[in-house]
Amino acid sequence: MTSKEAQLIRTAGAEIIRNSQNEISIESLIPFLNKIKRETSGLELGGAFASNNRFYKFPIQIIEFHKRRKSFWSLKNKCTCNLYLSKSYLGFNPDKEAEGATIQLIHKMKGNWTQDYIMQCLKCFEKYYVSERHYHYMWWHWEPLRFERQIMLSGNAPIDDEFQLLIKAIEQAIKVNNISKDSLIFEKERLINYQAKLADKVDTRDYEFRYGWNIIMDEILKEINQKIKNKG
Numbered sequence: 001m002t003s004k005e006a007q008l009i010r011t012a013g014a015e016i017i018r019n020s021q022n023e024i025s026i027e028s029l030i031p032f033l034n035k036i037k038r039e040t041s042g043l044e045l046g047g048a049f050a051s052n053n054r055f056y057k058f059p060i061q062i063i064e065f066h067k068r069r070k071s072f073w074s075l076k077n078k079c080t081c082n083l084y085l086s087k088s089y090l091g092f093n094p095d096k097e098a099e100g101a102t103i104q105l106i107h108k109m110k111g112n113w114t115q116d117y118i119m120q121c122l123k124c125f126e127k128y129y130v131s132e133r134h135y136h137y138m139w140w141h142w143e144p145l146r147f148e149r150q151i152m153l154s155g156n157a158p159i160d161d162e163f164q165l166l167i168k169a170i171e172q173a174i175k176v177n178n179i180s181k182d183s184l185i186f187e188k189e190r191l192i193n194y195q196a197k198l199a200d201k202v203d204t205r206d207y208e209f210r211y212g213w214n215i216i217m218d219e220i221l222k223e224i225n226q227k228i229k230n231k232g
């Protein structure tokens, strides 16, 4: 990190980022924090669409986060998974992160072009909604899993996770201002297909009505139909 050589810094930075959740390895870098900051200050690493400066800026933020956590009692409870929410680094691939011991892939779903995920931190049990994005290059948006609507759960975890991810992904997709008519139709179809899938299986047949999922799906369908109508 202190080499001033772009390739070395990228490699070292990626290694620190890969260990962002590992207290032991990141805390061992705290004594070098000032030196890393000094040696990378003002350094320009280039990069076509995303600045490669993220390979030293974000590692510095990671070390600072762990340092604050170690020194302030009030931050002790702030879990390392908060680092996934950073705006300065968008490269946390959920499939890769799930290979580590601290976060788990709960559910993954193919959407219109991209994947959506529910991830769960195994340290604090916070759940995250992650969506893959493409804009010149692939990146991932992480946010704590929250819903616009209250969803009653069935207690059947795999189905609950699948349903929650579907609703979250569709809510997010149709919120986009310039969404195309084709995309709206895609979202409508995947909702209708899911309704059919629930109805088709003996053990999930009554879920829609028992847990009020039909109300949620009907509301969203109405919203989508209105948006399609507005597109003319």
Ligand SMILES: [Zn+2]
Pocket: 079, 080, 081, 082, 121, 122, 123, 124, 125, 126
């Ligand atoms: Zn956590």
